Amino acid sequence: MPEGPEVETVRRGLLPVVGTKILEVKVADHKKYRPQRAEIEALEGTTITDITRRGKFMVFYFEGNSRKAALNHLGMTGVWYHYSDQVWNEFDVPFEEYPHWKVYFGLDDNTHLLFVNTRTFGRFEMFTPEEIEEHKSIRTLGPDILDDEFDTDEFVKRMLGRGKSRIKEVGKCLLDYTIVAGCGNIYKSESLFLAKINPFTPANQLSENQLRELAKRLTEVGKKALRFQGSSLRDYRMVDGYSGLMQNEFNAYDRAGDPCSVCTTPILKATQGDRSSFWCPSCQDNFVIS
DNA sequence: ACGAGATCCTGTCAGC
DNA sequence: TGCTGACAGGATCTCG
Numbered sequence: 001m002p003e004g005p006e007v008e009t010v011r012r013g014l015l016p017v018v019g020t021k022i023l024e025v026k027v028a029d030h031k032k033y034r035p036q037r038a039e040i041e042a043l044e045g046t047t048i049t050d051i052t053r054r055g056k057f058m059v060f061y062f063e064g065n066s067r068k069a070a071l072n073h074l075g076m077t078g079v080w081y082h083y084s085d086q087v088w089n090e091f092d093v094p095f096e097e098y099p100h101w102k103v104y105f106g107l108d109d110n111t112h113l114l115f116v117n118t119r120t121f122g123r124f125e126m127f128t129p130e131e132i133e134e135h136k137s138i139r140t141l142g143p144d145i146l147d148d149e150f151d152t153d154e155f156v157k158r159m160l161g162r163g164k165s166r167i168k169e170v171g172k173c174l175l176d177y178t179i180v181a182g183c184g185n186i187y188k189s190e191s192l193f194l195a196k197i198n199p200f201t202p203a204n205q206l207s208e209n210q211l212r213e214l215a216k217r218l219t220e221v222g223k224k225a226l227r228f229q230g231s232s233l234r235d236y237r238m239v240d241g242y243s244g245l246m247q248n249e250f251n252a253y254d255r256a257g258d259p260c261s262v263c264t265t266p267i268l269k270a271t272q273g274d275r276s277s278f279w280c281p282s283c284q285d286n287f288v289i290s
Numbered sequence: 291a292c293g294a295g296a297t298c299c300t301g302t303c304a305g306c
Numbered sequence: 307t308g309c310t311g312a313c314a315g316g317a318t319c320t321c322g
Contacts, residue, residue: 002316032298056316076315077300100300119299121316137317168293175316185315234301234314274295275315 004182
């Protein structure tokens, strides 16, 4: 669920912890976190020096005896909570007794940082800052939909640049972070709706103008979602526990059967590459499913 | 080298 | 009411 705008909202919410020192670390005893447990626990005594975002990844930087970095992904259900000491102490049970928490940091400004990851699709893995730059997930990222200087030429190139191999449907392309970063299933459907492009169109059947229009809509949707602080459909929450409001702005996503906001034709839903896709068969009729 | 499909995981909800 | 199964989906893995 968290896509680029949600991750960026979370990142901005977490910025107050930059500059704080970690006094206490706890890592849940979970099989996916066990291999990294000691390395995460070794963050005790270090200072959080920065938190950046790359696509849907966040990178936490730490300085102590050595420089460390954590590659963090929220997956579908990852949530960071940042609580004051007062709120923290109002909990009726210790946080260790709540389900699905994975990483806890007690900070020297008397605040508490907790990473909750219900379906464990998310990750928090330790590296050096140099290893992060070389990491395949970071190195191969395409242009970011939240980038003020979104590289449209590069986007067009990546949409089409798959050599002689078969070209993917545009709906699948938008979920490939090596083509475009920060777009997920929701903003895929929303940007294709605004660009009036059917999600099942093979990318190489789109004109250069259509691809440029799609790039424009991707960044437009991304920035709007950021202004609305993301879409809270199920699990996504901001660091204070509040919901985003972008879910009220959808034209297509999760609106199967509802009238299209432009032409009133009912919105359709179909599975595309194991993911749901929503579109208006009238406005986005440039390609007919055979 | 790349695409398709399976896999990970658990809360929620529809249907019986 | 209570159970079962489908569903949600980002990244990564395997297979062809």
